[in-house]
Amino acid sequence: MSNHGGDSKSGGGGGTLSEVYQNSKRLLIKTRDGLERLEKMFESTSSSDLSDSLNRDICQIISLCSNMDSLWRSIPAKSQRDLWKRKVEQVAEEADSLKGSLDKYLSRNQRRVQEAREREELLGRVNGDGSHVLRIFDEEAQAMQSVRNSSTMLEEAYSTGVAILSKYSEQRDHLKRAQRKALDVLNTLGLSNSVLRLIERRNRVDKWIKYAGMIVTIIILIYVWRWTR
Structure with a gap:
């Protein structure tokens, strides 16, 4: 295991700290873009697939944060440890924020589905005994x-x-x-x-x-x- 900056390697073969960090940043960008597309979509099978994909990406980011948390702790230099600690915390905070945004979307979507179902039931009763x-x-x-x-x-x-x-x-x-x-x-x-x-x-x-x-x-x-x- 190297002792320089972000070159610490994961024991599980997941790459250096810098590589894991870059992967997490790419996933953050991908997830933010996906959430923006999701907000513009109407209820459809594709929106459901996208929300599932975003949930998997967020779970992967959280897993990468856990991996980075063990990596930055093995850096000998305190200044480098503090720097990477802040970076990992920022990634974790962004992942939590994206998870909250996705949960809010899913809650709103579930409410819309329920309202649509209630309207259909009401229309059915109207058609039955208008x-x-x-x-x-x-x-x-x-x-x-x-x-x-x-x-x-x-x-x-x-x-x-x-x-x-x-x-x-x-x-x-x-x-x-x-x-x-x-x-x-x-x-x-x-x-x-x-x-x-x-x-x-x-x-x-x-x-x-x-x-x-x-x-x-x-x-x-x-x-x-x-x-x-």
């Missing part, structure tokens, strides 16, 4: 449209109620300001207490009218909501 299925779909569509219409009506009724309540609030503020002004004027003129009590009673009546209007508005909103359910 009118029944179509009637169910039509009823569901009508129900969804009814829900949307009810939701729209409820939103419009709610907006109307909010606007009415806001208007009542504005009117209440106006009445309060008018009351204060009237009281100031009456106090200035020195009107009698009976007149002031009359004004206060009128204000209470206006307040009850306002509350009654709010209650009626709320009852209308509740009725509209229950009617649209």
Whole structure:
């Protein structure tokens, strides 16, 4: 076994460390290209064959990494050992990344196959009893449209109620300001207490009218909501 750089040889006759490393790099390039082709393929026998081939290549790269791991450890020079250690680790990381990409593709492909099978089963049921299925779909569509219409009506009724309540609030503020002004004027003129009590009673009546209007508005909103359910 040689002690220079990448000339360490595998005990199993697999070549020097440099040769094994070059083989692993060629396989990495081949696997990356194969994955790119695989992503562009539709489901077919050729794509299945290619995925199997890529899986074998990745397994071979991992095996080469195991072989290189034993080879770089036999290099006497520490600087060379550290250099080859980093190289082998990079190859192993790329192999893991390619394995992850292939697994993701196979998972997506399996999901597509399952979805296609479910569509075929659904179409088979439709062809077997088309009118029944179509009637169910039509009823569901009508129900969804009814829900949307009810939701729209409820939103419009709610907006109307909010606007009415806001208007009542504005009117209440106006009445309060008018009351204060009237009281100031009456106090200035020195009107009698009976007149002031009359004004206060009128204000209470206006307040009850306002509350009654709010209650009626709320009852209308509740009725509209229950009617649209």
